[in-house]
Amino acid sequence: EVVLTQSPDFQSVTPKEKVTITCRASQSVDSGLHWYQQKAGQSPRLLVRYASQSQSFSGAPSRFSGSGSGTDFTLTINSLEAEDAATYFCQQSSILPVTFGQGTKLEIK
Amino acid sequence: QVTLRESGPAQLKPTQTLTLTCSFSGFSFSFSGMSVTWIRQTPGKALEWLARVDGDDDKFYSSSLRTRLTISKDTSRNQVALTMTNMDPVDTATYYCVRGRHVYDFWGQGILVTVSS
Numbered sequence: 001e002v003v004l005t006q007s008p009d010f011q012s013v014t015p016k017e018k019v020t021i022t023c024r025a026s027q028s029v030d031s032g033l034h035w036y037q038q039k040a041g042q043s044p045r046l047l048v049r050y051a052s053q054s055q056s057f058s059g060a061p062s063r064f065s066g067s068g069s070g071t072d073f074t075l076t077i078n079s080l081e082a083e084d085a086a087t088y089f090c091q092q093s094s095i096l097p098v099t100f101g102q103g104t105k106l107e108i109k
Numbered sequence: 110q111v112t113l114r115e116s117g118p119a120q121l122k123p124t125q126t127l128t129l130t131c132s133f134s135g136f137s138f139s140f141s142g143m144s145v146t147w148i149r150q151t152p153g154k155a156l157e158w159l160a161r162v163d164g165d166d167d168k169f170y171s172s173s174l175r176t177r178l179t180i181s182k183d184t185s186r187n188q189v190a191l192t193m194t195n196m197d198p199v200d201t202a203t204y205y206c207v208r209g210r211h212v213y214d215f216w217g218q219g220i221l222v223t224v225s226s
Contacts, residue, residue: 001172034212043205043216044156050212089156093211097171098146100156 002026002092004101012107019077021104023090028070032094035066035075038103039086047088048075082108111135113145113206113217121196121224131189131206131217138164138184144210145189147180149202150219157202162189163210196224 003026013019023033031051036044037060046055048066051073063078077084085108090101117129129147136143147159160180161169170178179192189206203221207213 032211036213043219044213045216046212046214049214055214087154091156091213096169098158098211100158103154103156 001097002029002095002099004090004092004099006088006090006101006104008104009102010105010107012109013080014109015080015082017080019080019084019106021075021077021088021106023068023073023075023101025071025073025092027095029092029094031069032092033066033068033073034091034093035064036089036091037064037084037086038089044089080106080108084108111208111215113208113215115204115206115217115220117204117220117222119221119223121222123197123224123226125196125224127191127193127196127200127222129191129193129204129206129220129222131191133187133189133206133208135215136208137187138182140164142210143208145182146207146209146213147189147191147204148207148213149204151202159193159204160191161210198224200224 005024033051035048038044047060047064052066067074087103087105113133144163146161162180162182177194182189201224203219205219206217208215
């Protein structure tokens with residue numbers, strides 16, 4: 001199965017900072033890589049689908065964007081806000097079984 | 110408005126069978142390409158894909174749990190059921206039903222299932 005490795009595992013950041021989270025796949029998943037945000041006590045929410053398609057039309061803030069293809073992917077948060085404190089997961093859908101990254105926890109200072 | 114809601118037991122004893130039901134609204138299996146998937150999240154927060162049922166009744170299972178899982182749908186009632194046999198304490202997790210085949214755009218609130226003697 002495809003192993004997704006996120007980095008970092010944890011990051012403490014200040015508001016207005018630009019944040020980058022990476023997700024590396026153990027084999028190519030083309031653009032079948034998606035990003036989710038999970039706030040404490042809530043279900044995950046889709047932020048970006050197919051590497052770079054933002055979900056701003058469904059409520060995800062436009063400061064979230066994704067990039068990458070193949071094995072290396074990035075989620076970028078421009079101008080971090082306090083409400084972005086959460087754990088972020090990547091997920092691949094190109095090769096069954098579907099797998100998820102271990103998560104990156106963002107703490108807001 | 111799309112909603113999904115999981116229901117089932119909150120606690121089980123080892124070796125018992127878990128049956129969860131997902132009741133959804135705002136979409137239908139008659140929509141092209143529609144699927145419902147079950148995903149679980151351990152207390153340590155790891156996410157694990159379990160099973161999926163498509164509108165044409167195709168079913169897919171986690172290879173590591175295949176022998177223990179059964180997924181089914183009731184199109185007329187907008188429900189999907191998941192059965193997992195021989196439950197073990199390591200199966201303690203929050204179980205989510207989600208809409209989607211490859212990407213999961215709507216999630217239920219999840220149901221915490223604890224397996225303990």
